[in-house]
Amino acid sequence: MKVGVLASGEGSNLQAILDTVHGREGVEVVAVGSDKPEARALERARGAGVAARAFARAEFEDRRARDLAMAGWLGAAGVELVVLAGYMQLLDPGFLARFPQRVINVHPALLPAFPGLEAVEQALAYGVKLFGVTVHFVDEGVDSGPIISQRAVELPDATDPRAVRDALRPIEHALLPEAVRLIAAGAVAFDPEHPRRVRVGPLYGGAG
């Protein structure tokens, strides 16, 4: 399966994918895109010999034009699955239509709680004891697509967002590559009886 990754920043989740599933079990990361030319993620891609390109908003008429150009570039590279690994922009519906049920995202909270930006800060402000990570399909809402996997961690005395992120990072680096591997293996499928339920397990013959 040819995978395209979008990232806006550091790219540690991209690195986890490159280190653990890229070039294995039929998974190949063929393109990495970013909305930020200075994103460290682009350097990581180039370092791994993967095509990398920035799509800065200012270079396009509007967000839709940028997102359609990105979709075209990924499509031309043969991308079959798009992974949002710290990509901090909402995708235009035209982009999602180009990759139906083939865009996934990692979020540092137990959705549906605390969608959107600053999820960890939201959770801390609420005073939760249980934090976690969600990997989900992307739809036109904000972190609202069907859930593929989640893992929780109890941090009853957490007060510092950095410490929470440090606790969540190894979980992200496990769950996101695992989701890619399972989708490529055809082990992820939407439940025909329940459109929001995602079944993960023995070969289902692929999602969607």
Ligand code: GRF
């Ligand atoms: C991660 O915490 C991810 O959950 C969130 O953005 C962060 C990106 O981190 N959406 P990195 O750039 O992969 O290190």
